[in-house]
Amino acid sequence: KAGVTQTPRYLIKTRGQQVTLSCSPISGHRSVSWYQQTPGQGLQFLFEYFSETQRNKGNFPGRFSGRQFSNSRSEMNVSTLELGDSALYLCASSSIGVLNEKLFFGSGTQLSVL
Amino acid sequence: DAKTTQPNSMESNEEEPVHLPCNHSTISGTDYIHWYRQLPSQGPEYVIHGLTSNVNNRMASLAIAEDRKSSTLILHRATLRDAAVYYCILRDVEETSGSRLTFGEGTQLTVNP
Numbered sequence: 001k002a003g004v005t006q007t008p009r010y011l012i013k014t015r016g017q018q019v020t021l022s023c024s025p026i027s028g029h030r031s032v033s034w035y036q037q038t039p040g041q042g043l044q045f046l047f048e049y050f051s052e053t054q055r056n057k058g059n060f061p062g063r064f065s066g067r068q069f070s071n072s073r074s075e076m077n078v079s080t081l082e083l084g085d086s087a088l089y090l091c092a093s094s095s096i097g098v099l100n101e102k103l104f105f106g107s108g109t110q111l112s113v114l
Numbered sequence: 115d116a117k118t119t120q121p122n123s124m125e126s127n128e129e130e131p132v133h134l135p136c137n138h139s140t141i142s143g144t145d146y147i148h149w150y151r152q153l154p155s156q157g158p159e160y161v162i163h164g165l166t167s168n169v170n171n172r173m174a175s176l177a178i179a180e181d182r183k184s185s186t187l188i189l190h191r192a193t194l195r196d197a198a199v200y201y202c203i204l205r206d207v208e209e210t211s212g213s214r215l216t217f218g219e220g221t222q223l224t225v226n227p
Contacts, residue, residue: 004157031213033213033214035215042217042218042219042220043158043201043215043217044217045213045214045215045216048213048214055213056213056214058214090157090158091157092157092158092213094213097213099146099205099206100146100148100163100205102160103150103158103160103213103215104160105156105157105158105159106157107155107156107157108157
């Protein structure tokens with residue numbers, strides 16, 4: 001089975017631009033969650049989607065948004081980029097997203113905002 | 115989620131056992147203990163989880179103290195590939211989203227050849 005695939009692997013943007021990141025979960029997985037990883041704040045939960053609906057959201061501004069398609073693929077969008085948005089964005093998938101279910105993470109998209 | 119405390123870093127030699135400690139003195143009766151690890155340039159990877167009893171799988175063992183205020187992840191024979199940041203995470207059974215993990219700073223494990 002193919003793992004969680006995130007594209008692109010690296011991205012460079014400038015302040016004020018917007019960016020869209022893509023995540024393809026493991027086949028059959030319906031829950032997709034997104035995390036931001038920075039040296040200062042560590043790994044932080046952004047949001048989770050299940051069956052095309054946002055099920056949970058972390059403490060991030062409204063500039064961060066996402067969506068999930070009927071095939072469970074998910075996209076994450078960041079508008080009006082700030083320097084502090086530079087981070088590794090990780091996507092994780094699981095079958096139905098319940099407690100004690102393993103999360104499978106992708107290798108992430110490294111976003112640099114200049 | 116209740117807080118966990120781990121050493122910032124640990125060092126081990128290849129082919130020796132490694133014991134990674136985690137303190138969680140405020141753990142509640144409904145908290146499960148999960149471990150993930152993150153290898154360089156990769157996303158986190160599930161290792162093991164448990165509630166009260168010790169657990170074993172092909173990757174590691176999890177030893178849980180009788181009072182559940184601490185736990186230890188045991189790698190029986192460390193390899194160079196085990197060099198990673200190890201995260202100890204508490205998961206409340208009442209958490210509405212199973213995908214919401216609260217990561218701490220973790221322990222950076224260095225394995226010497």
